[in-house]
Amino acid sequence: MTIAEIHGKLSPHEHMEDLLSSDVFSTFKYLDVNNGLIPFLKKATSFKDNELPDFLVDIVEADYVFWPRTTYLNREPDVLIILTKKDQSTIAILIEAKYHSGKSNTHREKDATDKENTPLEHLDGDQLAELFKELQDGKIYIGDPIIRDKFIQSSGNRYLFFVTVHYASPRHDIEETFKVLQKKQYFNQNHQKLFWVNWISIIGVIDEVNSRETWKNAPTMRYLLEDLKALLQRKGLVPFHGFTIPQRKISIPKFLFWEEVEKVDQTLFSGIDASKLIKAEQYFWMGE
Template identity: 30%
Template sequence: MFAAELNGKIPTSLQNHEDVLTSSVVGTFQYLSSPTYIQSLLKSCVNIMETQLTFASSFKECKFFFWPRLEKSEPDVLIHIQDEKDRGYLICIEAKYWSDKSSKEDLSVDFEERKNTQRDQLAREIEDIHNSENLRLLNIKKNIEETYLIYLTNHTSMPSKEMADSIHLINDITFTQEQLYWLPWRKIHNFINELVHFLTPQDAKLLKDLKSLLERKGLQSFDGFRNRHHIESVSINGYTYDTASRLSSWDDIQDVTEVVREYGRVTY
């Protein structure tokens, strides 16, 4: 599927499909040689309080569950993590590409009567990942010390209101704003772009292909004028404007002589 996407062989109907994107992007990290990569990426997440996600110790093992069917929901990814001190973490990832939450809270219906489709999607998922029976069915037996939900979206700024609304709609579970994090897709591209060393050649190949896929889908940040080539002079309507032959920042743009137009008269 990965190669097909990179070579434009995916049917149009699937190109913007969130599940395909999630599988290609998040799925890549489970095949890398070390959980160091996913741990480093997760540090790019920030919560509503604008605090980065941190961990006390290095990851030892990560187990990925894609689209697990839980009692009230089907989150995109669950990651069960054990660190080097045998502390357990459970991270739920809900990924959105162009869509919003699949369901929102219908306050016109009494809570006891609301169906899953009438409940806030993130609230349902948070309730599910705290349900011991759900964890048992996934064979997650070790104690979980911390539980987080990561909202992976294509927003240009944090969807704080959406996230806060979900927290307020959680039922019978203690879950704070500090536990709900946001990660924009473009941060994954940034993370790969900033990597200098790879643990294995295969890691380098996988992450290079993933970076290309994100660029193909436009999921990268604007990188300024780095390595952009420009014509040194441009003539418009008889006036010549000089530009830098190679722009790496706004400071590289040379000043243009001021042109003042006063009632049809041009002065310099």
């Protein structure tokens, strides 16, 4: 699908965030975890204080669950990733990705109830706040029993990553989520477990990985990253490195404003001849 998209064969669907999430995270799935996913996640910053995620060390394996459903508030995040460390401890990363759309907030009635007709403990329909609650409460359906056990083991080490196209952290969305979490007294010390990262940073990750990795033992893995880079470039998800100063020399025309024209054998003044200007003269206002 990625190659078809690069060649414009999926044009009606290119704006879909589900397709972008699939392109990116399915590529990471087939790469060594430290040659794609982890370098990308390390580009993230904390919602609260812009700190980097220093817990992403000694990662040896990643398990992916695409579009899982939460079992209480019925949300559908993009990807749940379970990371396994060298010591066999686990970390859960829940990805909520956006492309052209904003947060998918939901209007919930104050007296809403769950399936058992008991009051629904929601977070005012804020998508990120509700996903964060479901993640911390372990309310995510996982069919694979091995991955489910790893998720259960990750209690206390669960993080929500918000992925967007913004160059800078989308403060409005983040502050809105903060207010809901604080209002519902669900924040505590967990504010350090919410992170933001942008799609644009992936191209830098690809360049970093390819610069240090020879791919001697897996030469075809380079193609996965090259295809992903081509796709991101097609979508315009590229870093901005500022403007460059043009090197071209600008020639001064003979006339600075208009050219002379001839009419009825007369030369009508219609401009200033640049070659006859005297730098010392003042042509508009006289100095005192």
